[in-house]
Amino acid sequence: MSKQPYTPVAPEGLQDINFLDANLQNCPYHAYQLLRDDAPVWKDPVTGFYVITRFEDLRRILLDTEQFRNNMAGGQGGSRDRLDAERAKRMQQLYRDNGWLPAPTLAGRDDPNHKQMRAMFNEAFRPKKINAMDPFVRDTAYKLIDAFVDDGRCDWVKQYAVPLPLIVIGQQMGVPEQDIWQIKAWTDAWVQRLGMMQTEEEERWSVEQEIEAQHYFQPIFERLRRTPDDTLLSEMVNRVIPEWGRPLNDNELHAEMMADTFVGGSETTTNAIGYGMKLLIENPEVWNTLKADPDRYLKTFCEEVVRLEGPVQGLFRIAGCDINLHGVTIPKGAMINIRYAAANRDEREFDCPADLDLERSKPGRHLGYGSGIHHCLGAPLARRELYWAFRALLDRVDTLRFADGANDFSVAPNFSLRAMQELHIEFDPLPVSRRIDPTKVDAESGATELGDENG
DSSP: OOOOOOOOOOOSSGGGOOTTOHHHHHSTHHHHHHHHHHOSEEEOTTTOOEEEOOHHHHHHHHHOTTTEEOOOTTTTOOHHHHHOHHHHHHHHHHHHHHSOOOOOOGGGOOTTHHHHHHHHHHHHTOHHHHHHHHHHHHHHHHHHHHTTGGGTEEEHIIIIITHHHHHHHHHHHTOOGGGHHHHHHHHHHHHHHHTTOOOHHHHHHHHHHHHHHHHHHHHHHHHHHHSOOSSHHHHHHHOOBTTTTBOOOHHHHHHHIIIIIIIIIIIHHHHHHHHHHHHHHHOHHHHHHHHHOHHHHHHHHHHHHHHHTOSBOOEEEEESSOEEETTEEEOTTOEEEEOHHHHTTOTTTSSSTTSOOTTOSSTTOSSTTOOGGGSOTTHHHHHHHHHHHHHHHHHHEEEEEEOTTOOOOOBOOOSSBOOBSOOEEEEEEOOGGGOOOGGGSOGGGGTOOOOOOOO
16 A cells, blocks of 8 residues: 655644644644744743754753753653653652663763763763774675665665664674664664653553663673673773762663663664655755765765754753743743754754755754763764765665655654654665775775864
């Protein structure tokens, strides 16, 4: 049966905006425009969150860690907790009874606690280690695409966008490649819970899936404590944080495994690779330009994908005091939803913001990887993965198209993330005689970063 593409929802007024509506999530950009123009600080009547959508406002929030806090402990709890506090308590008890209650993640901490914990990750993600990963990322990208390129068709998400970053983060963490699909199932369940759109029964299932993952990783933690190795996971398990006088405990490790390593280290890059393909097919002139000069344009293309179709649509801060912004008072303790994807299409900051522009000045000046002290630790690795994902595509494929009638382009329901679950494409592979040997492709070409241009 042929799938029908969704019809974008264009709200006529603020009263029509509901970010928990799956139909609106399929194309939220009309709503973002309305909010940027008419209500740059908008109290969502459904969630009670204060939604911020303009670029300069988000940049200020990300750089001001005194007024806009990350630590939600001791207050009214996190975003899910505030929607139903009693249900949140039941989920927490489920963790305590059957697994480990996740501690606050790195992203959920403020300085000095955040700085102390991040120092450990900075060591693990230092440039020398990331540079050393580049040939592995490159070879993995070519290996994956060579497995299906002669078929002339694929599910781009399942066969390429999902496994590439998962295999890479699995390599860093020392997880066997044959286990990545099981880990993907666990992270999918975690992401669904993050999205705040589950029934209580569905949320219970997600928690049970995470607890199952905890019991997979716990013996690994214990083995690495006895016998450390050179993996990132061993570093996380054993490195003592000087100010704490100890390494991470089990509750902290389990939180990091889901949020900051396997979800943060794979899910968002998967989504960017997926939408990058969609944008290429929708913009054939961009494909032709990339084919003609990938060394000049490919890095900019990767930045534009993240800006235009942000894998992370928005995250949260807590008001550290009463804040007045655009005439709206945000009370101390209120939950603030910073909408990265809206800010990244703000015409006050970007010329023709809805266009994919390979000549865009300062292409790294977007908020897709955050900014300030909470700037994404994995951004350098994510940029490499995006670069090699599309460089391998350019080196193996001549023309691209959507598989006729096979896609509806709908996104998985989620308040915070944007992800297609499938993308069926067809293509004309290059003749074998014109395919580049990946070992002859300069691994250093993907290593120069555009970097965070937001301070």
